[in-house]
Amino acid sequence: xxxxxxxxxxxxxxxxxxxxxxxxxxxxxxxxxxxxxxxxxxxxxxxxxxxxxxxxxxxxxxxxxxxxxxxxxxxxxxxxxxxxxxxxxxxxxxxxxxxxxxxxxxxxxxxxxxxxxxxxxxxxxxxxxxxxxxxxxxxxxxxxxxxxxxxxxxxxxxxxxxxxxxxxxxxxxx
Numbered sequence: 001x002x003x004x005x006x007x008x009x010x011x012x013x014x015x016x017x018x019x020x021x022x023x024x025x026x027x028x029x030x031x032x033x034x035x036x037x038x039x040x041x042x043x044x045x046x047x048x049x050x051x052x053x054x055x056x057x058x059x060x061x062x063x064x065x066x067x068x069x070x071x072x073x074x075x076x077x078x079x080x081x082x083x084x085x086x087x088x089x090x091x092x093x094x095x096x097x098x099x100x101x102x103x104x105x106x107x108x109x110x111x112x113x114x115x116x117x118x119x120x121x122x123x124x125x126x127x128x129x130x131x132x133x134x135x136x137x138x139x140x141x142x143x144x145x146x147x148x149x150x151x152x153x154x155x156x157x158x159x160x161x162x163x164x165x166x167x168x169x170x171x172x173x174x
Contacts, residue, residue, distance in 0.1 A: 020070075021047040028054060035060035039067040047073040054078065058092035065095030072101055072127075078109035093117035097124030106132040108161070114138035122150040132161040 035056055045068045050056055074096060089112045097120040107113055113136055
């Protein structure tokens with residue numbers, strides 16, 4: 001779904017019948033109720049990608065974590081590196097990691113995610129195979145070390161993209 005004029009009413013209707021995947025790109029007019037309606041109406045959602053939708057914040061992502069228990073693929077990305085996104089914080093990531101069996105997670109550019117969010121990923125996403133936390137600025141070494149230890153216990157390979165010059169960390173697991 002690619003359009004900048006889509007608003008709350010349209011997405012509330014989408015929330016009534018959406019199946020398993022939804023991509024929202026450059027939806028600058030979304031409010032709180034739109035994503036919350038999708039989360040409540042699309043309980044079988046497996047894939048949700050939100051890009052350049054600057055009004056989407058913690059409350060909406062918390063609703064996804066509380067309602068979309070089949071979600072395995074979440075991408076919430078912001079491209080404007082000069083924009084500090086204040087509304088998407090650790091509590092949203094904690095809710096999603098506790099409520100969804102994530103295998104793919106991209107929170108690139110969500111600058112307010114910090115150590116508590118990384119710990120939530122490490123503890124709540126045992127099946128995670130891909131993680132992109134590039135552009136995040138508030139991450140500590142201890143939390144990233146815990147993430148590495150936890151991911152090394154999963155099956156197969158895990159790929160992690162870190163903030164430092166967008167380093168890709170790929171390691172065998174299992």
